Amino acid sequence: xxxxxxxxxxxxxxxxxxxxxxxxxxxxxxxxxxxxxxxxxxxxxxxxxxxxxxxxxxxxxxxxxxxxxxxxxxxxxxxxxxxxxxxxxxxxxxxxxxxxxxxxxxxxxxxxxxxxxxxxxxxxxxxxxxxxxxxxxxxxxxxxxxxxxxxxxxxxxxxxxxxxxxxxxxxxxxxxxxxxxxxxxxxxxxxxxxxxxxxxxxxxxxxxxxxxxxxxxxxxxxxxxxxxxxxxxxxxxx
Amino acid sequence: xxxxxxxxxxxxxxxxxxxxxxxxxxxxxxxxxxxxxxxxxxxxxxxxxxxxxxxxxxxxxxxxxxxxxxxxxxxxxxxxxxxxxxxxxxxxxxxxxxxxxxxxxxxxxxxxxxxxxxxxxxxxxxxxxxxxxxxxxxxxxxxxxxxxxxxxxxxxxxxxxxxxxxxxxxxxxxxxx
Ligand SMILES: [Zn+2]
Numbered sequence: 001x002x003x004x005x006x007x008x009x010x011x012x013x014x015x016x017x018x019x020x021x022x023x024x025x026x027x028x029x030x031x032x033x034x035x036x037x038x039x040x041x042x043x044x045x046x047x048x049x050x051x052x053x054x055x056x057x058x059x060x061x062x063x064x065x066x067x068x069x070x071x072x073x074x075x076x077x078x079x080x081x082x083x084x085x086x087x088x089x090x091x092x093x094x095x096x097x098x099x100x101x102x103x104x105x106x107x108x109x110x111x112x113x114x115x116x117x118x119x120x121x122x123x124x125x126x127x128x129x130x131x132x133x134x135x136x137x138x139x140x141x142x143x144x145x146x147x148x149x150x151x152x153x154x155x156x157x158x159x160x161x162x163x164x165x166x167x168x169x170x171x172x173x174x175x176x177x178x179x180x181x182x183x184x185x186x187x188x189x190x191x192x193x194x195x196x197x198x199x200x201x202x203x204x205x206x207x208x209x210x211x212x213x214x215x216x217x218x219x220x221x222x223x224x225x226x227x228x229x230x231x232x233x234x235x236x237x238x
Numbered sequence: 239x240x241x242x243x244x245x246x247x248x249x250x251x252x253x254x255x256x257x258x259x260x261x262x263x264x265x266x267x268x269x270x271x272x273x274x275x276x277x278x279x280x281x282x283x284x285x286x287x288x289x290x291x292x293x294x295x296x297x298x299x300x301x302x303x304x305x306x307x308x309x310x311x312x313x314x315x316x317x318x319x320x321x322x323x324x325x326x327x328x329x330x331x332x333x334x335x336x337x338x339x340x341x342x343x344x345x346x347x348x349x350x351x352x353x354x355x356x357x358x359x360x361x362x363x364x365x366x367x368x369x370x371x372x373x374x375x376x377x378x379x380x381x382x383x384x385x386x387x388x389x390x391x392x393x394x395x396x397x398x399x400x401x402x403x404x405x406x407x408x409x410x411x412x413x414x415x
Contacts, residue, residue: 056272
């Protein structure tokens with residue numbers, strides 16, 4: 001998979017810093033699986049985090065902080081990797097330990113039809129995905145549940161050959177990750193592994209290639225608005 | 239500092255742990271407060287971070303990162319989890335980490351120290367405003383509007399200055415793997 005379109009540096013930095021909201025962070029995590037270039041960038045930004053941490057003006061700890069921590073230390077850690085995860089590492093895989101890219105076994109979204117040989121990216125494996133509802137001719141979308149952030153708007157799209165993602169605008173940035181197939185908008189053509197960022201004020205309607213279905217993920221920051229009749233149809237759904 | 243983590247992994251060296259705690263725990267607390275956590279929460283997480291350093295010392299790979307970087311990522315992950323719990327939005331399954339611990343030589347420790355020095359030097363080469371932009375981007379969930387506010391510039395200008403600052407940082411760190 002050769003990736004042409006990458007998240008912006010500020011997105012990667014915010015991801016490395018842990019301040020990118022969970023929705024876009026999920027898409028970045030998926031992109032990183034396919035993109036050694038951005039994995040390296042995230043590692044560099046994590047090193048920046050280390051240097052900022054090292055340079056931080058120390059804050060006074062509670063008087064018994066060290067004693068309390070010592071009391072919880074327990075036995076010396078065994079040498080070599082121990083079983084179990086990195087405590088509290090959450091759903092996110094650490095880039096200092098980024099593994100090879102992988103794919104989830106089976107799609108869970110009802111109504112989703114994946115082209116032969118296409119699998120959903122591994123970070124989606126533990127996610128609940130709502131039923132893929134038809135929202136326009138040749139277009140289905142299902143909500144990807146991101147329970148750790150109730151504000152998130154992440155959708156899986158399945159768009160037929162030559163079809164367009166419905167016209168929409170939104171307040172914040174829109175992140176789109178291509179899983180398979182491709183689409184074009186005035187800024188260029190995008191294919192598998194690409195992550196595209198678009199400013200919300202752009203009113204756009206990307207068109208899918210004629211030669212196959214496009215499956216992609218989109219994360220929206222801010223309130224999402226579709227235009228025309230579709231907006232009315234979708235309102236209860238979004 | 240990397241050598242201290244390695245000493246914990248190898249021999250469960252409590253002296254090394256005490257030194258790491260003294261240096262990093264107050265800094266982790268300050269860092270977390272800067273990113274918006276309350277003082278008592280930041281204190282808890284700082285202790286938790288150092289506890290994790292002790293328990294997971296064998297996962298630390300000094301050829302890949304400096305101790306400060308590794309400890310930063312632990313504090314970051316704990317703080318992401320904390321914010322998720324605070325939002326009370328269900329649970330997230332813990333990811334198993336299957337990673338081989340590497341035998342580490344004195345030479346590789348030197349490499350990661352050098353790496354850290356390179357990042358420090360790069361940050362020092364940024365203009366004061368650019369360094370401020372990098373810091374603000376690190377601590378703010380809505381960095382652009384925050385940067386615009388703190389620097390007293392329009393939002394659009396803030397966006398382009400962020401781009402400039404980060405592309406300069408990227409150039410300075412280009413050959414850093
Ligand atoms: Zn990339």
